[in-house]
């Protein structure tokens with residue numbers, strides 16, 4: 001599982017890790033955006049909260065995650081969880097869902113807030129697979145995703161107010177999970193500063209070490 005502020009490069013790195021280890025990438029934000037796009041009851045409920053940068057209710061999120069974790073691909077190969085848990089209540093529920101298994105590793109991808117704000121201002125995201133781009137690193141063919149061919153857009157919740165609100169919520173609700181997972185000896189802190197390939201290299205090293213230790 002990867003924790004990190006909005007715009008820390010968490011989404012991109014989780015996607016790349018999931019390709020590297022050939023395991024599913026479970027991103028609650030992507031699942032919610034897909035629900036919004038499909039106009040499902042969940043999506044209709046989620047949209048206004050997401051646009052304002054608010055968190056969705058814990059029960060709703062954890063029900064969605066529990067359903068996804070039941071699927072055979074996850075059971076067979078494990079998974080990379082991205083964007084969840086974001087509150088202690090979600091972390092407790094996740095423990096219950098996974099029991100008797102548990103998360104192998106929680107990575108805190110650390111990027112200073114000033115840099116995160118710069119990245120968010122120019123961030124562009126694939127609507128279909130969630131791949132991240134930016135104004136300075138666009139897809140090869142104009143705003144068509146290099147990975148899946150989806151449309152690359154400016155997220156509706158990447159407004160100044162919503163970004164500010166998401167960072168506030170991160171500090172109050174999500175950052176305490178760093179200590180929570182550290183107390184459970186699951187936490188590794190990795191610097192998210194630097195070129196994406198360099199950051200991926202750091203992540204792979206940490207994940208490989210954890211896998212060796214548990215085998």
Ligand code: AMP
Nearest residue numbers: 028029050053054055056061083084086
């Ligand atoms: P993300 O793509 O992870 O930045 O998530 C986009 C938005 O989806 C967030 O700002 C929240 O509104 C909502 N969301 C995603 N994951 C969660 C979660 N675990 N708990 C509550 N809300 C979430």
